[in-house]
Amino acid sequence: MDSLLFALNAVLPIVLMMAVGYWLKTRGLMNTALVKQLNRLVFQLFLPAMLFLNIYKMETLSDMDPGFVVYVVIMVLTIFLLAAPAVMAVTREESRRGPLLQGIFRSNYALVGTPLAQSLFGDEGVAAAALLSAVIVPLFNTLAVVALSVFQKKGGKTDVKKILSDIAKNPLIHGVLLGLLTLLVRALFVRWGVDFRLSQIKPVYKVIEYLSGLGTPVALLVLGAQFEFSAAAQLKKEVIFGTFSRCALVPILGIGTAYLLFRDTFSGAAFAAFVAVFATPVAVSSVPMSQEMGCDSQLAGQLVVWTTLFSAFSVFFCSFLLRLAGIFG
Numbered sequence: 001m002d003s004l005l006f007a008l009n010a011v012l013p014i015v016l017m018m019a020v021g022y023w024l025k026t027r028g029l030m031n032t033a034l035v036k037q038l039n040r041l042v043f044q045l046f047l048p049a050m051l052f053l054n055i056y057k058m059e060t061l062s063d064m065d066p067g068f069v070v071y072v073v074i075m076v077l078t079i080f081l082l083a084a085p086a087v088m089a090v091t092r093e094e095s096r097r098g099p100l101l102q103g104i105f106r107s108n109y110a111l112v113g114t115p116l117a118q119s120l121f122g123d124e125g126v127a128a129a130a131l132l133s134a135v136i137v138p139l140f141n142t143l144a145v146v147a148l149s150v151f152q153k154k155g156g157k158t159d160v161k162k163i164l165s166d167i168a169k170n171p172l173i174h175g176v177l178l179g180l181l182t183l184l185v186r187a188l189f190v191r192w193g194v195d196f197r198l199s200q201i202k203p204v205y206k207v208i209e210y211l212s213g214l215g216t217p218v219a220l221l222v223l224g225a226q227f228e229f230s231a232a233a234q235l236k237k238e239v240i241f242g243t244f245s246r247c248a249l250v251p252i253l254g255i256g257t258a259y260l261l262f263r264d265t266f267s268g269a270a271f272a273a274f275v276a277v278f279a280t281p282v283a284v285s286s287v288p289m290s291q292e293m294g295c296d297s298q299l300a301g302q303l304v305v306w307t308t309l310f311s312a313f314s315v316f317f318c319s320f321l322l323r324l325a326g327i328f329g
Contacts, residue, residue, distance in 0.1 A: 014284075014308050017217060021224020030225040036291070038222045043288035046215035048175030051110060051137060053212040055179025056198065058130050068128070068270045069135050071262065072277055075254050076136070080105045080143050083245065090241050095296040098148035102290070103242040103282045103303035104250065106140045109133065111216055111284065113276035117269070120319055120328055125272035132273050134180060141172045144286065148293040166293065172285060219284045226287070226301045235299050242303045246282055247310040251318050254278030259325065271327045279314045281307035 024030045030038075083104040087097050107113075110133065117129035149163040167173065182198060189196055199205045232239060255274050258266060266274075282303045291297035322328050 014220060014281075017220035018224035018227065018305060018308075021221035022227055023224075024221065025225040030221070035222050035225050038218055039288040039291050039297075042215060042219045042222065043285065043292055044171050046211055046218060047110075047285050047288075048171045048178075049208055049211035050213075050215040051172055051175035052179040052182075053208055054110065054114075054130075054133060054137075055176060056182050058134065058183065068266055068273075069132060071258065071266070072132060072136060072274070073139060075257065076105060076139060076143070076277070079250055079253060080147075084147075086241075086245075091238050093296070094151050095294075096235075096238055096299050098151035098293075098295045099286065099290045099297070099300040099303065100238050100242050101147040101151070102144045102286050103300065103307065104245045106144055106283050106286060107246075107277055107280040108283045108308075109140065109277055109280060110137055112280050113273070116276045116280065116315070117272040120275060120322075121269045121272035124267070124269035128267075128269040128273040129276055132277070134176070136277060138173055138176045140283065141170055141176070141289075142167055144289055145170055145293075148290060148295050151295065172289075216284065219288065223284060223287055223301050223304055226298065227305060228298065232302055232306075235302055238299055239302050239306055242282075243306045243310055246303070246307045247279075247314040251275075251279040251314050255318055255322075259322070259327070263325075263327065268327050271322055275315065275318045275322070279311065279318045281311040 021030065025035075080101070083101055087101045087104070091097060091100060113133060113136075114126055114129045117125035119125075121128075145166045146163055149166050186197065255271070255278050258271065258274055282300075284304055287297055287300045287304060290300040319328065
């Protein structure tokens with residue numbers, strides 16, 4: 001029951017914020033032009049600030065367990081490679097393939113990863129989730145750019161230079177890299193005996209906190225304002241396949257493999273992070289990214305909504321079974 005309540009508490013605020021966005025649209029307070037501009041702000045400014053701050057607040061990267069991180073990277077890449085041909089078989093629409101592929105391998109780890117890991121395994125879970133974010137967030141965003149870029153083409157060869165350019169210009173990756181650079185500078189200052197932190201420049205740090213705090217709520221309001229119930233019927237095949245894959249197949253593959261092969265190797269904190277990576281819904285940022293890269297943002301939004309609803313059950317069952325197996329005991 002505790003796991004179910006946690007899953008509901010984690011998911012319901014997201015659903016309610018999207019409902020508020022939908023209500024604002026019905027009241028005429030969020031039109032198409034405003035939604036598009038807000039999406040750009042979320043992608044270009046708010047989410048990068050949030051990712052930077054998440055990395056900046058980490059104490060150190062030196063305690064990271066290489067095996068734990070390598071497993072997550074390999075499994076995410078495996079899911080990506082397995083999902084790519086499946087997505088091509090499910091839909092012939094080029095503009096839908098990228099968002100659908102993104103919806104399968106990419107989780108909402110940046111938003112709910114650390115809180116979920118904390119609920120499942122306390123402070124150790126927080127430490128594992130925070131350390132993993134330094135790797136998994138750039139990986140998710142890089143693969144998302146690849147997926148959306150590959151399926152942008154209207155025939156012909158894939159433009160590798162354009163994919164690399166899109167990765168290099170991605171604001172979310174910029175936020176993560178800037179955070180990692182700040183950690184490196186902080187480590188050098190500690191070694192040199194310099195007592196200085198970015199947080200000591202209070203006006204600048206406060207602005208970054210303000211921008212970071214806007215990322216999630218604005219993204220959810222915009223997502224709600226974009227949602228169309230009629231679109232669910234038009235995208236039924238893609239939505240069902242994407243939701244089932246994200247909320248059932250990915251948790252089974254990612255967490256089930258770890259339990260079968262490495263339950264005596266990885267700690268309970270690592271499994272808490274696994275739940276946060278593999279059992280959570282599609283990243284909210286997948287919608288503005290799809291819009292910015294000319295793909296079907298409506299499908300991306302539908303996948304966020306439906307995977308968010310069903311992820312309450314995937315999180316519950318994963319945490320319940322791991323507790324039953326003694327991992328979270």
